[in-house]
Amino acid sequence: EVQLVESGGGLVKPGGSLRLSCAASGFTFSSYSMNWVRQAPGKGLEWVSSISGSSYHIYYADSVKGRFTISRDNAKNSLYLQMNSLRDEDTAVYYCAKRGDGYNYEYWGQGTLVTVSS
Amino acid sequence: DIQLTQSPSFLSASVGDRVTITCRASQGISSYLAWYQQKPGKAPKLLIYAASTLQSGVPSRFSGSGSGTEFTLTISSLQPEDFATYYCQQLNSYPITFGQGTRLEIK
Numbered sequence: 001e002v003q004l005v006e007s008g009g010g011l012v013k014p015g016g017s018l019r020l021s022c023a024a025s026g027f028t029f030s031s032y033s034m035n036w037v038r039q040a041p042g043k044g045l046e047w048v049s050s051i052s053g054s055s056y057h058i059y060y061a062d063s064v065k066g067r068f069t070i071s072r073d074n075a076k077n078s079l080y081l082q083m084n085s086l087r088d089e090d091t092a093v094y095y096c097a098k099r100g101d102g103y104n105y106e107y108w109g110q111g112t113l114v115t116v117s118s
Numbered sequence: 119d120i121q122l123t124q125s126p127s128f129l130s131a132s133v134g135d136r137v138t139i140t141c142r143a144s145q146g147i148s149s150y151l152a153w154y155q156q157k158p159g160k161a162p163k164l165l166i167y168a169a170s171t172l173q174s175g176v177p178s179r180f181s182g183s184g185s186g187t188e189f190t191l192t193i194s195s196l197q198p199e200d201f202a203t204y205y206c207q208q209l210n211s212y213p214i215t216f217g218q219g220t221r222l223e224i225k
Contacts, residue, residue, distance in 0.1 A: 044217075050214065103167060104152040104168075105162075106173075
């Protein structure tokens with residue numbers, strides 16, 4: 001059974017940093033691209049970043065480029081999102097999602113809430 | 119960037135109704151479109167991918183169609199558990215984008 005469990009969310013002041021983690025199990029982690037998607041309170045889904053299985057291909061939304069860094073450790077079956085220079089508008093639930101074979105986000109974690117506020 | 123526009127944004131319907139949600143892309147995306155269902159406080163759930171392929175375990179009352187710039191999600195006979203918010207997503211090119219969502223409520 002595929003499981004994705006996010007952690008690391010919390011309350012942080014504007015300008016601060018936070019590192020999110022996503023622990024994966026139930027599939028060959030290194031074979032799949034992984035993704036971060038966020039959802040601000042009461043709003044829709046926003047793609048944040050993607051990383052290929054080998055970490056060769058990495059993509060970011062313009063809204064986070066230069067501030068967020070996606071990475072993965074295939075030996076630990078873990079995905080990360082280092083978030084620096086956080087802004088109020090980064091407040092959201094952050095989901096990690098596994099890309100499926102058929103161009104989709106097949107599995108999602110339960111999400112972790114990041115609140116940026118002074 | 120490819121914009122996805124869903125219509126309607128809000129839909130009120132009754133159990134047993136047939137409903138259709140449309141997703142229009144600002145440029146052609148072939149069939150690289152997925153549909154998700156999200157209930158309050160929960161993660162999105164994949165329903166349809168490649169525009170018309172039903173994800174394993176998803177009831178057959180859900181169907182998708184379209185290619186290029188216009189896509190539809192149809193629920194043939196609404197069930198109580200279908201009342202939720204639905205999102206389309208394009209995976210043709212980066213940045214990946216989602217539609218703004220369609221909230222489906224009980225009439």
